[in-house]
Amino acid sequence: xxxxxxxxxxxxxxxxxxxISGMIFFPILWTLLTSFKTEAEAISANPSLFMFDxxxxxxxxxxxxxxxxxxxxxxxxxxxxxxxxxxxxxxPAAWSMAFVQTKRTKHxxxxxxxxxMLPPVGVLIPIYLMFRDFSLLDTKLxxxxxxxxxxxxxxxxxxxxxxxxxxxxxxxxxxxxGCSIGEEIFHVLLPLALPGIASTLLLNVILAxxxxxxxxILTAANAAPLTAFIASYSSPEGLFYAKLSAxxxxxxxxxxxxxWFSQKQxxxxxxxxxxx
Amino acid sequence: MLNKLTxxxxxxxxxxxxxxxxxxxxxxxxxGDMITMKELSSDFEKKxxxxxxxxxTLEENILRQxxxxxxxxxxxxxxxxxxxxxxxxIWGKQGWLTELDDxxxxxxxxxxxxxxxxxxxxxxxxxxxxxxxxxxxxxxxxDLIEKAGLEMPTKPSxxxxxxxxxxxxxxxxxxxxxxxxGKAGWGENIALITAMSNSFGARxxxxxxxxxFNTPQWKDTLQYYVDxxxxxxxxxxxxxxxxxxxxxxxxxKCGMWIDATVAGAFVTNKKDSEVADKxxxxxxxxxxxxxxxxxxWAWTLAVPSSSEKSAAAMKFISWATSKEYLAxxxxxxxxxxxxxxxxxxxxxxxxxxxxxxFAEITLASIESVDPxxxxxxxxxxxxxxxxxxxxxxxxxxxxxxxFAAALTGQMTVEQALASSQRLVERAMRKARYxx
Numbered sequence: 001x002x003x004x005x006x007x008x009x010x011x012x013x014x015x016x017x018x019x020i021s022g023m024i025f026f027p028i029l030w031t032l033l034t035s036f037k038t039e040a041e042a043i044s045a046n047p048s049l050f051m052f053d054x055x056x057x058x059x060x061x062x063x064x065x066x067x068x069x070x071x072x073x074x075x076x077x078x079x080x081x082x083x084x085x086x087x088x089x090x091x092p093a094a095w096s097m098a099f100v101q102t103k104r105t106k107h108x109x110x111x112x113x114x115x116x117m118l119p120p121v122g123v124l125i126p127i128y129l130m131f132r133d134f135s136l137l138d139t140k141l142x143x144x145x146x147x148x149x150x151x152x153x154x155x156x157x158x159x160x161x162x163x164x165x166x167x168x169x170x171x172x173x174x175x176x177x178g179c180s181i182g183e184e185i186f187h188v189l190l191p192l193a194l195p196g197i198a199s200t201l202l203l204n205v206i207l208a209x210x211x212x213x214x215x216x217i218l219t220a221a222n223a224a225p226l227t228a229f230i231a232s233y234s235s236p237e238g239l240f241y242a243k244l245s246a247x248x249x250x251x252x253x254x255x256x257x258x259x260w261f262s263q264k265q266x267x268x269x270x271x272x273x274x275x276x
Numbered sequence: 277m278l279n280k281l282t283x284x285x286x287x288x289x290x291x292x293x294x295x296x297x298x299x300x301x302x303x304x305x306x307x308g309d310m311i312t313m314k315e316l317s318s319d320f321e322k323k324x325x326x327x328x329x330x331x332x333t334l335e336e337n338i339l340r341q342x343x344x345x346x347x348x349x350x351x352x353x354x355x356x357x358x359x360x361x362x363x364x365x366i367w368g369k370q371g372w373l374t375e376l377d378d379x380x381x382x383x384x385x386x387x388x389x390x391x392x393x394x395x396x397x398x399x400x401x402x403x404x405x406x407x408x409x410x411x412x413x414x415x416x417x418x419d420l421i422e423k424a425g426l427e428m429p430t431k432p433s434x435x436x437x438x439x440x441x442x443x444x445x446x447x448x449x450x451x452x453x454x455x456x457x458g459k460a461g462w463g464e465n466i467a468l469i470t471a472m473s474n475s476f477g478a479r480x481x482x483x484x485x486x487x488x489f490n491t492p493q494w495k496d497t498l499q500y501y502v503d504x505x506x507x508x509x510x511x512x513x514x515x516x517x518x519x520x521x522x523x524x525x526x527x528x529k530c531g532m533w534i535d536a537t538v539a540g541a542f543v544t545n546k547k548d549s550e551v552a553d554k555x556x557x558x559x560x561x562x563x564x565x566x567x568x569x570x571x572x573w574a575w576t577l578a579v580p581s582s583s584e585k586s587a588a589a590m591k592f593i594s595w596a597t598s599k600e601y602l603a604x605x606x607x608x609x610x611x612x613x614x615x616x617x618x619x620x621x622x623x624x625x626x627x628x629x630x631x632x633x634f635a636e637i638t639l640a641s642i643e644s645v646d647p648x649x650x651x652x653x654x655x656x657x658x659x660x661x662x663x664x665x666x667x668x669x670x671x672x673x674x675x676x677x678x679f680a681a682a683l684t685g686q687m688t689v690e691q692a693l694a695s696s697q698r699l700v701e702r703a704m705r706k707a708r709y710x711x
Binding site: 039125131220228231233238 | 301303305306307308311314330331332333334335336337338341342345349350351352353354450463517518519522523524526527528529536538542547548550
């Protein structure tokens with residue numbers, strides 16, 4: 001009887017999990033299918049899931065109209081550059097908060113995180129003016145800096161929670177063995193927190209890749225990443241759904257592949273501390 | 277030896293030519309006409325080897341946000357900006373745009389349609405050149421109206437439209453008598469309803485900038501809109517903008533659609549439209565008060581005052597908005613694909629009139645509006661379907677939300693108007709009108 005109940009609930013939970021996964025994945029599947037339709041089929045009142053005339057025309061049109069690989073390269077530089085720069089700043093910051101705590105550490109952490117609650121448009125004008133004055137508008141360097149600053153609170157918070165999981169005694173032992181602070185961080189802390197650091201890096205690459213406020217406002221033609229590439233196919237006056245879908249697929253496929261290959265690392269890191 | 281010297285000189289000259297080539301950055305919207313301009317711009321580069329073009333194409337609302345930030349902070353990221361008739365008078369007055377006083381001797385400025393030109397001038401100085409212009413009109417299914425036993429007049433009244441919408445509705449076949457914009461936004465439902473309200477004798481403000489939503493004319497306008505959409509409109513109309521209605525019309529789900537004249541080319545395009553050969557056109561309706569319910573809009577090219585390459589930018593604008601460009605598009609893409617609504621000479625061209633069955637209605641619609649006197653009563657503002665003040669984007673969208681709520685039945689017409697009156701009064705007080 002107990003086994004029957006357990007089997008039943010297993011089936012229900014499995015079905016529920018598949019149902020929810022299907023709901024989450026369906027818009028991506030729909031975008032993918034639309035990217036292979038003609039514009040007329042994309043807006044059809046009786047849309048077909050698979051039975052339509054498959055075409056690659058949208059992809060060839062998009063590639064002919066836009067410098068996809070420039071946008072792609074800009075996205076790579078901005079997301080990886082900002083994540084690495086962020087790690088360089090966040091690791092020592094999180095170390096000091098985790099192991100050299102003062103009574104204000106918690107407040108400081110909360111304050112850092114609270115900057116994420118501010119709508120970005122609130123600081124648009126000062127940042128834009130600074131970028132103008134330092135000639136950073138439409139440069140990859142400018143975007144790397146701004147993406148680092150945008151994601152830094154999350155990086156520090158994540159690393160802080162990972163570092164808190166590491167026993168103090170191990171670090172104390174390394175100090176007693178004569179390690180400097182640098183050696184302690186590099187030779188003891190980092191190897192122990194590697195899964196957490198890897199997931200922080202990956203998550204920030206994804207966040208920076210998908211960021212579509214600063215990347216749209218602060219770039220024009222030279223540093224525009226894939227978010228700007230997608231935005232160039234949206235239109236309130238004219239039907240470009242199939243081309244927009246093709247552009248979207250081309251923009252999300254690289255990050256989906258990265259997520260697919262690193263999912264083990266990502267899940268391991270996330271369950272290591274931050275979201276536990 | 278001489279050959280080597282000649283070669284070296286050529287290389288040096290070529291190198292110096294490359295070095296001095298000026299790159300101008302053009303920010304533009306994603307639509308068919310702009311994409312064609314980008315495709316054909318190699319013609320400009322061939323004629324002007326000293327100018328390189330760099331393109332930034334964006335969705336309309338993102339573009340607006342981006343160019344507004346840039347022009348207001350004098351960021352200087354763009355040398356040519358695509359802006360609408362809403363921005364030009366405001367930005368021109370602010371000194372954010374360079375006067376277009378050097379478009380070249382061959383640029384026939386007098387040929388620009390007077391209504392469009394007037395909307396782009398401040399103190400009689402031209403601050404933007406129109407790339408394409410549009411008004412709004414009735415697009416209808418000739419087969420369905422015939423089946424309903426009616427005949428569409430060239431200049432219908434709102435009363436006739438309501439009667440026709442009812443007669444053309446066939447719920448079993450999924451055909452709705454009328455499709456109108458319902459999505460909330462200053463460029464969405466507000467564009468349509470403001471243009472409608474002009475023909476009902478309503479206005480946004482009186483001469484002292486006092487909001488007028490508490491007047492009977494506004495009550496009549498909104499009540500008519502809600503009633504006709506409830507009787508004969510599609511389900512979920514409060515989510516429908518231009519694209520959604522275009523998709524409905526092209527797939528045969530709408531009997532009538534009142535929207536931008538630029539849609540004429542889309543609904544008659546056999547490649548995308550299932551009803552391409554069944555579409556008729558008529559002027560936007562009226563109430564017999566001397567104003568029709570059509571709007572006026574143009575996408576224009578302007579040079580921000582922060583651009584350091586204004587001479588090259590003006591050269592490009594002169595090329596892109598010239599008669600020669602229209603001829604180039606006709607040669608490469610056909611007359612039906614020429615950007616409409618900017619030049620008088622285009623509407624005297626029999627080849628164009630032959631290729632575009634909506635051309636005459638478009639011209640008549642554009643000519644029938646006056647952005648400086650948009651309504652029956654006098655107003656202190658410029659703009660037909662908008663009020664050209666910086667506050668309008670905010671208040672227009674807020675009022676649009678009230679009207680969308682009336683359409684879905686979340687509010688009554690009276691409640692939506694009272695709420696609109698309150699919020700616009702508050703916004704105008706805050707902005708210290710009258711100025």
